[in-house]
Every structure is written in C-alpha cells, then in structure tokens.
Amino acid sequence: MDIIEDLRCIVGDAHVLTGKDAAFFGRDWTGAYEGTPLCAVRPGSTDEVAEVVKAAAAAGIAVVPVAGNTGLMGGTHAPGRIALSLERMNRVREIRPQARLAVVEAGVVLSQLHDAADQHGLVFPLTFGARGSARIGGVLGTNAGGSNVLRYGNTRSLCLGIEVVLPSGEVMDLMTELMKDNSGYDLRDLFIGAEGTLGIVTAAVMRLYAKPAAYATAMVAVPDLGDALDLLNTLQTATGGAVEAFEYMPRNYIDAHLAHDPAAKTPFARQYDHNIMVEIGATAPRDAEVAEDGTVPVQAQLEQALAHMIEDGRVLDAHVARSEAERRAIWARREIAGELTVAGGHSVITDVSVPLDRVAEFLDRAERAIAARDPDARSMVVSHLGDGNIHLTIWPTDHSEAQYDAMMEIVEEIVLDLRGSFSAEHGIGLGKRGSMARRKDAVAVAVMKQIKAALDPQGIMNPGKVLPD
Amino acid sequence: MDIIEDLRCIVGDAHVLTGKDAAFFGRDWTGAYEGTPLCAVRPGSTDEVAEVVKAAAAAGIAVVPVAGNTGLMGGTHAPGRIALSLERMNRVREIRPQARLAVVEAGVVLSQLHDAADQHGLVFPLTFGARGSARIGGVLGTNAGGSNVLRYGNTRSLCLGIEVVLPSGEVMDLMTELMKDNSGYDLRDLFIGAEGTLGIVTAAVMRLYAKPAAYATAMVAVPDLGDALDLLNTLQTATGGAVEAFEYMPRNYIDAHLAHDPAAKTPFARQYDHNIMVEIGATAPRDAEVAEDGTVPVQAQLEQALAHMIEDGRVLDAHVARSEAERRAIWARREIAGELTVAGGHSVITDVSVPLDRVAEFLDRAERAIAARDPDARSMVVSHLGDGNIHLTIWPTDHSEAQYDAMMEIVEEIVLDLRGSFSAEHGIGLGKRGSMARRKDAVAVAVMKQIKAALDPQGIMNPGKVLPD
Known part of the structure; x- marks a missing residue:
C-alpha cells in the first residue's frame, strides 16, 4: 500500500512493522482486545510523529498512539489502523535538580524516570504495578493514578508542560516549566487524559520531589x-x-x-x-x-x-x-x-471511586447485589483507600455478555447513587464507552464531542475511543 | 428594550439594574476600564442564570459574568452588554469537615469561605489582598493564585467540581467530590481560568485543609x-x-x-x-x-x-x-x-513568571532595559518568589500609549527569553490580549479559538476577552 511506503520514507524501513513483527500492537496485555493493525510505525522524533500524522490524514487512515500498551481499557486497540509507537522517543532529556523537574520524551518508561530522579536524590512519585513497562505518553494519556496519589496527586498534578502533535500534524508547544501560568485556556489538562483522541503527546516537563529521607x-x-x-x-x-x-x-x-x-x-x-x-x-x-x-x-x-x-x-x-x-x-x-486480575480469566474489571466515607457502604451494597444476581460469582477487591478508589473484579459463573453487562450495571448504579465515578484512574478507552453513555452527564458528553469535532474534524486521531457514539 | 423586560420577568424587577444603579459594573476598580453596560442582572439561582443566558442569546446580546469585579485585566468590561452579577448566589451550601470540602455558590466572597472553613478548624488556603471582595466565580474564572500557591497550588488545584451554565443555556453538572475521576476529557480545568468566555461557573466543590496548628x-x-x-x-x-x-x-x-x-x-x-x-x-x-x-x-x-x-x-x-x-x-x-499599584496612577502592570532560578536575572535585565528606555521611570516590584511570580509595575515619565506598549514589550521579551510566562496569575481579560497574540504559541492560540467557536458559535459569552483577534 502507498501509505506503508510513505511511512517508510518518513521513519526508515526498519521502523515500519507489519504482520508478525507488529504482533505486540495487535493485542493488549489483558487479552481482552485483539485486532491486527495495518502496521506499526516507530518515529524517532517529534517531527517524524508530525509527518506520520500528516501522511495518515492524507490517506484517511486513523492513527492510534501506543506507549507501553499496559492499559486495561483497550485504548490502544488499532485494527486496520496505524499503531504509532513512541518507544524510540525514550530519552530523559534533562533533570534539573534545583528546579525539581525532568524534561522527558513520551516513550520514557516510568521506572526509567524513577531511576533518573533517584540519581539526584529526588523522586518522581507516580507509581503502580506496570511501572517497568508503562511509558510517560500512556501515563499522560490516561492521567494515570496509582498508589501515591494521596500525597502527590495524579499524573495531571505532576506535569508542568507538554508538547503535542495535533491531528493536523502541527506541533503545539506547551513545554512550560512554571508553577503559575494563566496564559489562556488550560490546554495542557485537556490533552492529558484524552487518551490520544485529540493529539499525541510527544514530550513533557514533569515535577520531581525531595526523596523522603x-x-x-x-x-x-x-x-x-x-x-x-x-x-x-x-x-x-x-x-x-x-x-x-x-x-x-x-x-x-x-x-x-x-x-x-x-x-x-x-x-x-x-x-x-x-x-x-x-x-x-x-x-x-x-x-x-x-x-x-x-x-x-x-x-x-x-x-x-x-x-x-x-x-x-x-x-x-x-x-x-x-x-x-x-x-x-x-x-x-x-x-x-494486575496479574491476579488477568490470571482469573475474563472478568468484570471495575475502577470506581466514591467519597472516602462511603467506601464501606459501597462494598457492602456491591457484595449483596452481586450475590443476589449470581450467588457463586467470585470477586476480589483492592483499593487505593486513601483516595476512595476501588478496584472490584468480578468473575461471574455465567459467562454470557449479558451477565458481564449486568454486573457492570449493578456496580455503576451503586456508584452513581453515592455520587462516585465509574472511571477513577484507568480511563475509558473502548471498555468504558458504554458507561460514559449511561452515566456521564449528557451535557458534558456533548461538550466533549464538540471539542473532538473541532480539533479533529477528520476523525483521524484514535477514533472510537473515550466518547460514546 | 424587550430584552430588559425579558430579564425582569426572569429575575424580578429589583434585580435588573440600569443607569446609575449599574455604575458598579461600568468601571473596574483600577479605573483602567470604563464602559456602561446595557444593564446589570442579578439572578438568584442557576436556573435563572440559564434563563438569562438563553434570553440574551435569543436577543443576540453578549453576557459578561461578574463576580467581585476585583480583576486587574478588564475581564468584566461590559459596554452595551449584559453584566451578569453572581452576587446573590452567595451561599456556602455545605461544609463537610470529614471529607474536607465545601460546596459553594459562585457569589460567595473569598473571606466568607475562609470564615466558614475556620469554624470547622479547617482552612481554604487561597488568599490575596482582595479577599474581602473577590468572589469564588471570579477566583475560578481567573484561576487565581496569591500567596499560598507554593504549598497548596492555585485555584485549579483547590477545586474538585464545578457547575457551569453553557452559552446554550444548558447546565453542565461536573460537581464531583472525588480525588480520582477519569471519566472523559477534563472539562473542569478547561472552564476554570477561561474567564467566563466558555460559560458561567455557578457553583463549585472546593477542597479544605487542616488548619496549621x-x-x-x-x-x-x-x-x-x-x-x-x-x-x-x-x-x-x-x-x-x-x-x-x-x-x-x-x-x-x-x-x-x-x-x-x-x-x-x-x-x-x-x-x-x-x-x-x-x-x-x-x-x-x-x-x-x-x-x-x-x-x-x-x-x-x-x-x-x-x-x-x-x-x-x-x-x-x-x-x-x-x-x-x-x-x-x-x-x-x-x-x-494592589493599593500601591493603583495609587501610583496609570502604570504598566506586569504579572510574569519565570523559573525560580532565573528571577534575579529577570529583575536585573528588566531594570537595565527600563532605565535605557526611560531613565526616570519609577518601578516597583513585589513577588511571590516561592513560585517565580513577579509583579513589576512601571510608571513611565512619558505617558503616551506607545511608551506603555514599549515597556510591556521590553518586559515580555526578557520573560520569553527566560522561558517564562507573560501572564502568571491575573489572567488575560482585555489587558493582555496583545501579549497573547505576540507571545503565546500560535498553534495553541488557534486551538483555543477552535474550542471557543465550537462551544460558543454565536459568540455570546464574554466576547473579545482572553483570545486575540
């Protein structure tokens, strides 16, 4: 295909993968989402990312950015699309200990940033199980949380600036290093957590902290x-x-x-x-x-x-x-x-949050409602209790899709009743689009769609994710 | 006019002010921005705000939300427009000490929230000179900073949820109380700091903190x-x-x-x-x-x-x-x-931020550049040094607009060179639109305009602010 040739010209033959070479991009690590991409392309610079996006837009083929591919919600599912891997853009460009910040490319692995900060007696506090594989681009794309949010906040709180390749192929420079910057709309926080549906984050300025002694x-x-x-x-x-x-x-x-x-x-x-x-x-x-x-x-x-x-x-x-x-x-x-969740086979994975003082009520009601529907269903709970974030995994005895959907709805009903969120830290991807349609304020969803249509009129950027139809 | 009658029907005769009664809305407190609004309207509820916006849109008359009117950049300038005052929506709806949050209406005065939190042994940490007049709606609209940003962050960091009346008159409910919520695009942070150009924030959930002992x-x-x-x-x-x-x-x-x-x-x-x-x-x-x-x-x-x-x-x-x-x-x-700034007469008010370790260099270079242009110019500096935010006020001896512009450009050039921001915490309003055009990444400005056009196609919501032409 012409587009494959175009991509080879941009990034070099060795960095356009197809068939078996692209297998990593055809399956997420939970095994829930499979689908062969047209190809995987591995640009080595922001300019190459921009050129890839332009070529894809010209050919009318969608681009799916992929960082560590450790997500749980199918955000990198790319059947017939171009999987744009950030793995080669993996440099920690700069650590500035006095200013307590790191300038990193989007392909930097989370644990690589941990190590780089540690060499200066500092910490990048965000951490979770997949830290040896997850990359900054995905961390930013999903506004990842994890176990230290209680003290340091989520990814959004840890990011000062970003660089983004837009659906037009233009590069937006928001690489500020400032604690205070009120120069227009807060685009940084809009692109963080947008799961690559508005543009591709290619670099970022991240905050570092004094290492606890x-x-x-x-x-x-x-x-x-x-x-x-x-x-x-x-x-x-x-x-x-x-x-x-x-x-x-x-x-x-x-x-x-x-x-x-x-x-x-x-x-x-x-x-x-x-x-x-x-x-x-x-x-x-x-x-x-x-x-x-x-x-x-x-x-x-x-x-x-x-x-x-x-x-x-x-x-x-x-x-x-x-x-x-x-x-x-x-x-x-x-x-x-994460391993325990996957090891148990196909399950209902929930990632909810409720006000801190309602966690016990949530767990009690959920347990009873699940048992009422399926007395022999197995479930497992693990929770970032300090910020009200609960991961309840359910393995129903009846493996029909209807049963999985029913379990998800049971959990969501209780969450909504407690004014919680059906998506605390994993994001929406493909897996929670139904929940977005059912549970998110309809006016807010309409505004999100207006923004998506305005910034990506051709629908080239990770289409079909986050927003419901 | 018909629109005045419509507004009276919505909020009651006593709450539509014209002529001398609306004088407060015809002038900002610095005296730099004057202009008589068509009228000022004081809705008493979110529903009334929505009705006012719908009536204004139907009549094709722009709406300018006004909270405490203590801004420095002319964000509430409303000549010939409807000044929508939030002053009557001034209830602290709820303080939840265990959950450390307050649910407030947009007309609550900052010091009123301080007092309400204090009664529970808690603090709402945001503070600045105008705290006795500034209201939460304006604090959110400008993402206000102040003196405690170093420890607690700016307004954005202190807000968990908002309610917004959109340019369509629809009400968007983002009143979450959660520390973790990744359910779609981060609309909250987009509307915070948008200075009422995308919608009117009518209520918010704000974070409280343990009062230092x-x-x-x-x-x-x-x-x-x-x-x-x-x-x-x-x-x-x-x-x-x-x-x-x-x-x-x-x-x-x-x-x-x-x-x-x-x-x-x-x-x-x-x-x-x-x-x-x-x-x-x-x-x-x-x-x-x-x-x-x-x-x-x-x-x-x-x-x-x-x-x-x-x-x-x-x-x-x-x-x-x-x-x-x-x-x-x-x-x-x-x-x-603030008083010292205003008392000195018409001045070049700057509100810049630079990386912490460049503040001395900035001040040194600015002082020399100002003296080179106008040896007898007076200047005054006060700085939130802990977050690199500097307020340098310049009183040129030559009172021509050209001289004011030249001074602003001198400061901005140095800031840009140090990778700082020309607008740290005061926002853009009218006063910094020229700087936005000159200094902000052009791709980012284009994205902001796309968002504004998508959410407010009629241009009814505080038009002419924030974004350059």
Whole structure:
C-alpha cells in the first residue's frame, strides 16, 4: 500500500512493522482486545510523529498512539489502523535538580524516570504495578493514578508542560516549566487524559520531589473499614500529612494471591478480613536520622501510633517493615493486583471511586447485589483507600455478555447513587464507552464531542475511543 | 428594550439594574476600564442564570459574568452588554469537615469561605489582598493564585467540581467530590481560568485543609536573591515542605509603601535592599505545642535556622512574629500591594513568571532595559518568589500609549527569553490580549479559538476577552 511506503520514507524501513513483527500492537496485555493493525510505525522524533500524522490524514487512515500498551481499557486497540509507537522517543532529556523537574520524551518508561530522579536524590512519585513497562505518553494519556496519589496527586498534578502533535500534524508547544501560568485556556489538562483522541503527546516537563529521607511501611489489620479511616486520619494528623500510600487488601485479595503464587505469604500469622498497607515518607531530617540502636524516628512514631490503636481495639495486628527487603515484600503483595486480575480469566474489571466515607457502604451494597444476581460469582477487591478508589473484579459463573453487562450495571448504579465515578484512574478507552453513555452527564458528553469535532474534524486521531457514539 | 423586560420577568424587577444603579459594573476598580453596560442582572439561582443566558442569546446580546469585579485585566468590561452579577448566589451550601470540602455558590466572597472553613478548624488556603471582595466565580474564572500557591497550588488545584451554565443555556453538572475521576476529557480545568468566555461557573466543590496548628511568620533581610533561594530551600528541607508563603519585597516596594501611608513602618530599623516575608505552617502537633515559657517549636525552629544563616552571612537581619498581631502586620505590608499599584496612577502592570532560578536575572535585565528606555521611570516590584511570580509595575515619565506598549514589550521579551510566562496569575481579560497574540504559541492560540467557536458559535459569552483577534 502507498501509505506503508510513505511511512517508510518518513521513519526508515526498519521502523515500519507489519504482520508478525507488529504482533505486540495487535493485542493488549489483558487479552481482552485483539485486532491486527495495518502496521506499526516507530518515529524517532517529534517531527517524524508530525509527518506520520500528516501522511495518515492524507490517506484517511486513523492513527492510534501506543506507549507501553499496559492499559486495561483497550485504548490502544488499532485494527486496520496505524499503531504509532513512541518507544524510540525514550530519552530523559534533562533533570534539573534545583528546579525539581525532568524534561522527558513520551516513550520514557516510568521506572526509567524513577531511576533518573533517584540519581539526584529526588523522586518522581507516580507509581503502580506496570511501572517497568508503562511509558510517560500512556501515563499522560490516561492521567494515570496509582498508589501515591494521596500525597502527590495524579499524573495531571505532576506535569508542568507538554508538547503535542495535533491531528493536523502541527506541533503545539506547551513545554512550560512554571508553577503559575494563566496564559489562556488550560490546554495542557485537556490533552492529558484524552487518551490520544485529540493529539499525541510527544514530550513533557514533569515535577520531581525531595526523596523522603526515610519510610515507615506497615501492614495493619483492622476490625472494619471505619477503623481504617480512623487509622488514616490519626496518621495524617500525627505526621502532618506525610502518608504516601494507604492501600486496602481484604481477605478475598489475600486468598487470590495465595491461590496464584505458591510462594505467597499471608500478611500475618492468622488471616484477617481487613488488611491495610500504609507507608509514611519522612521529609524532615529529624524524622529520618537513624539512631545508634538502628531505630528511625518515623518508624518509631508509626509503631507507637499503632500500639495505641491496638490497645483501643481499633487495630487488631500490625507489622512495621524493619528493612528495605521487608518494605519491598509488602509492596510486592500490593503490586501483583494486575496479574491476579488477568490470571482469573475474563472478568468484570471495575475502577470506581466514591467519597472516602462511603467506601464501606459501597462494598457492602456491591457484595449483596452481586450475590443476589449470581450467588457463586467470585470477586476480589483492592483499593487505593486513601483516595476512595476501588478496584472490584468480578468473575461471574455465567459467562454470557449479558451477565458481564449486568454486573457492570449493578456496580455503576451503586456508584452513581453515592455520587462516585465509574472511571477513577484507568480511563475509558473502548471498555468504558458504554458507561460514559449511561452515566456521564449528557451535557458534558456533548461538550466533549464538540471539542473532538473541532480539533479533529477528520476523525483521524484514535477514533472510537473515550466518547460514546 | 424587550430584552430588559425579558430579564425582569426572569429575575424580578429589583434585580435588573440600569443607569446609575449599574455604575458598579461600568468601571473596574483600577479605573483602567470604563464602559456602561446595557444593564446589570442579578439572578438568584442557576436556573435563572440559564434563563438569562438563553434570553440574551435569543436577543443576540453578549453576557459578561461578574463576580467581585476585583480583576486587574478588564475581564468584566461590559459596554452595551449584559453584566451578569453572581452576587446573590452567595451561599456556602455545605461544609463537610470529614471529607474536607465545601460546596459553594459562585457569589460567595473569598473571606466568607475562609470564615466558614475556620469554624470547622479547617482552612481554604487561597488568599490575596482582595479577599474581602473577590468572589469564588471570579477566583475560578481567573484561576487565581496569591500567596499560598507554593504549598497548596492555585485555584485549579483547590477545586474538585464545578457547575457551569453553557452559552446554550444548558447546565453542565461536573460537581464531583472525588480525588480520582477519569471519566472523559477534563472539562473542569478547561472552564476554570477561561474567564467566563466558555460559560458561567455557578457553583463549585472546593477542597479544605487542616488548619496549621501554629504559624511561624518572619521578615528576613538577605544580601541578594541567590541567598533568598538558599533560605527557601533550607527552610523547606528543615520543615519537610511546610513553607506556606515566601514573598519578596525589595526596597522600591517598601519605599512605595512609606510614601503611600504615613503610618507605614519599615520592616527593620534600617532599610535593606532585599526583604522576604516567610510563613511556615505547622500541621504536626509536636511542632505547635506551646511550652510553658510561651515558645512554640515551629517558631523556635525558624529562629534557629535564621540565626545559623545570620552567622553564615546569608541573612542580614530577621524578625519572627511573636503574636498574631505582629503576624497580621507583616501580612498587611504585603497585602497592600494592589493599593500601591493603583495609587501610583496609570502604570504598566506586569504579572510574569519565570523559573525560580532565573528571577534575579529577570529583575536585573528588566531594570537595565527600563532605565535605557526611560531613565526616570519609577518601578516597583513585589513577588511571590516561592513560585517565580513577579509583579513589576512601571510608571513611565512619558505617558503616551506607545511608551506603555514599549515597556510591556521590553518586559515580555526578557520573560520569553527566560522561558517564562507573560501572564502568571491575573489572567488575560482585555489587558493582555496583545501579549497573547505576540507571545503565546500560535498553534495553541488557534486551538483555543477552535474550542471557543465550537462551544460558543454565536459568540455570546464574554466576547473579545482572553483570545486575540
């Protein structure tokens, strides 16, 4: 085809992949979305991205930007389309420690940015299980969340500037490094989270933070979720808001882990219903100075607070990590969530958020409603409890599409009733378009469509994603 | 006129003002923008706002939303138009202390929200001189900044949800209370900062924070701006990032204050060139417990840090407030900035930001360039130094428009060279449209215009603002 030749001219023969060579782009990692792209193209620069987009527009063939391809909602599904891979644009262009920022290309892997910041004693705080494969372009495209949103915000809060190739092939330069910039409409935040439907983010300025001088990380068992909120508020007050992660893993999650991995261990000698992983990051030096006996103030503080709550009966059991290896083991249990979800086979994957004080009510109502519909359905919960974000995965016994849809609707009804969101951090992609149509304010959806039509009149940019028909 | 009658039917006779009754809406507080509106209308509810917009659209008359009318850029200029005042929609609908949020109408005065939060031991951290008059609608419309952006971010960071009346008169419900919500394009942040050109924000969900249990507030004199950055970094490290305000007032600012107010005092017995106001907010209880001798740990910490820096020669003089009255006096000196700007007569008001480590270079280059053009021009600087935001006001000796324009261009050229922004926190309104045309990425401006045309095809919503022709 002519377009293939055009693309080869732009990026070089070696970087236009077809057939088996493009297999990576024909399937998402959950296995839920399959479809062979016309080809995959790997531009090496912003100019090449722009040329590819222009050639595709001229040929009337849609472009689907692909970064790490670790999404859960099918946002990179590209059957018969051009999969535009950002993998070669993988340079950390600059780390400016004094200004606490990194200038990166969109193909930089998340863990690569973690390492680059670490070399300067800084952190890029965004983190989640797929950090070894996910790339900045996808992180920005989906406004990714993860486990440290509680303290640092989501991707949008961590980004100062972006560069975007528009559907017209023009390059928009919003690469500001400023904390304050009110020069017109906030286009940056519009393109972040648009999942490549308005343009392709090719580079970004990301914020870095002082690396906590010490962490205190613990597993804690509580009687119920009300006590968990108590625990969070107590620790936030005691530390002046230094809680970095507050993750909920109920018994069904621990069971799924044990079933999946023969080497997996329970958090405590006996099993509890409600387990919390908490991490506190101490930035003030006096909280991190290791004493001669090896104690660290922030860890001692956490132990003391937990001991008080055990006396009160608000905490049943607790274990504070005493080494980096112990800390890593606690995190590993949490970060295997994605794998556990996929390993269980085709499921209803939900990614909802509700106000913090309604999480218990949500879980209780959802459990009862699922059981009423399908008494033998299996479900698993893992939650960024600190920001009300719950991942409830359901495996119905009846594998009909109708049953999957019904389960999704059951969950959404409860979420809507609690004024929550049906999409907290995974985005919409293909998988949640039905939910967008059913649950999102119709006026807002109409405005989104007006914006899409205005910026991409030809519908060339990742069409069919995010917005319902 | 028919439209006046229509409006009276919608909001009641008492709430459609014309002639002298509408004088407030014919002039901004700086006096730079004058123009009599067709009328001012004061709807009492979101439904009434929607009806007013529909009536205006039917009559083909533009609507200019007005909140506190304290802006500096002429964003509420409404000659021959309908000034839509939000002043009657002034209810704090709800404070939810556990969830740390407030649900407010757009006419709520900023200080009213401060008071409402305070009653629950919480703070709404956004603050600036006009807080007794500015209203939430304007704060959101301009994405207002102020003195606490360093710690809490600007208005956008403090807002969870909004309700908007669109140019069509439809009401868009984005009143989410969630920390994580990725359900489609980020319309909230698009409407925030759009200065009423895309729609009228009628209500919002704003974030509240734990009130610092104690403040340490000081005036500090430093040898130069490099030492000021040193001071900021030293204090951020020592406190784990608890610096709430870091404001720069050079000698020309102190002089302007002395000239304006006979009761004004210099910060120190002798005058220094470089004065900093710093405030630290202690949220961890142990930093705020008042000892028997009256000392407060956070204040003692600050004094100790400053004493060290005086020994090193990095600080010349310092005074830590010992009472709330002393703290208030330090703040009052900073908050009179707007008054000093207006009192000096017609001036070139700039509101620029540059990367933190380029502020000294900016000021040095600007001073020389201004003197080269007009050796007797007077200028005054005040700066939210902690986020690189500088307000440089210039009073040229030659009062021609050409001279004002030339001064603005001189400043903008330097800002652009340092990769800064010509508009940090005041917005664009009418006053900075020329700068938008000259300095903003042309591709970005084109995208903004596409969005404006798509959402407001009739051009009914605050036309002629923000976007250049």
